[in-house]
Amino acid sequence: MQDIYDKCPTYFSSTVTIRALDEFDAAGLLEVYSDEKAVPFFNSDNCDGDDFHYTDIKRMQKAVAFWQQSYKNGDFVRFAVTDNITNDIIGTLEMFNRGPLSAIEAAGDELAAEELSAADHGVLRIDLRSSYERADVVRELLAVIADSFYTAFDVRYILTKAIPQASERIKALEESGYRPFGGRLGGKFEHYYIRRKI
Numbered sequence: 001m002q003d004i005y006d007k008c009p010t011y012f013s014s015t016v017t018i019r020a021l022d023e024f025d026a027a028g029l030l031e032v033y034s035d036e037k038a039v040p041f042f043n044s045d046n047c048d049g050d051d052f053h054y055t056d057i058k059r060m061q062k063a064v065a066f067w068q069q070s071y072k073n074g075d076f077v078r079f080a081v082t083d084n085i086t087n088d089i090i091g092t093l094e095m096f097n098r099g100p101l102s103a104i105e106a107a108g109d110e111l112a113a114e115e116l117s118a119a120d121h122g123v124l125r126i127d128l129r130s131s132y133e134r135a136d137v138v139r140e141l142l143a144v145i146a147d148s149f150y151t152a153f154d155v156r157y158i159l160t161k162a163i164p165q166a167s168e169r170i171k172a173l174e175e176s177g178y179r180p181f182g183g184r185l186g187g188k189f190e191h192y193y194i195r196r197k198i
Helices: 023-033 057-073 113-117 135-145 148-152 167-175
Strands: 016-020 077-083 089-100 120-128 157-161 192-196
Touching: 016 135, 023 057, 023 077, 023 089, 023 120, 057 077, 089 135, 120 135, 120 148, 135 148, 135 167, 167 192
Parallel strands: 120 157
Antiparallel strands: 016 077, 077 089, 089 120, 157 192
16 A cells, blocks of 8 residues: 555545645635634644634745645645635645544543544544535545545544534534544544544
8 A cells, every 4th residue: 555655645526636735735725724714613623722824825835834844754644625616725634643542532432442542543634715614515525535544544533623613514524424522632622523434
């Protein structure tokens, strides 16, 4: 199997493309990260206080450079998401293998802590421009990566965040086989949904 940190794959559907981030994407990404309506839906857990609300191109370029360096370091993969019809960048996806959940993190979840702590899990971050924060778009993204991300990141579970106000995202997650996760990542971060590899 090709190591995702050696060569970043591209994933396609009829409506979206998920591809490696490019330094020239900064201008398009600024449309996403300057969108005040979108910011509350971004997952900034464990990101040292960064809320990902960027309003100038230099700050956006700095973020892109950091994401690219993190990929080179093997920390995580941040993908650009584009609309196939308009070619506009509509958001990003980030994924990484976080290893097994601790018993403290899994506490309160209906799955046995032993099962969760014995398997690696990945954290999926989904950042979308507010006009694309719709169930059909999120469902499409989840369908594109459904099986590939488990293999590419060598995980049995994928967790992704959806705050209670994210009704469209929650609808898409539940329709895609995700369920509310009763535990807390890092012992404090809540509002996650979890799906096991089928």
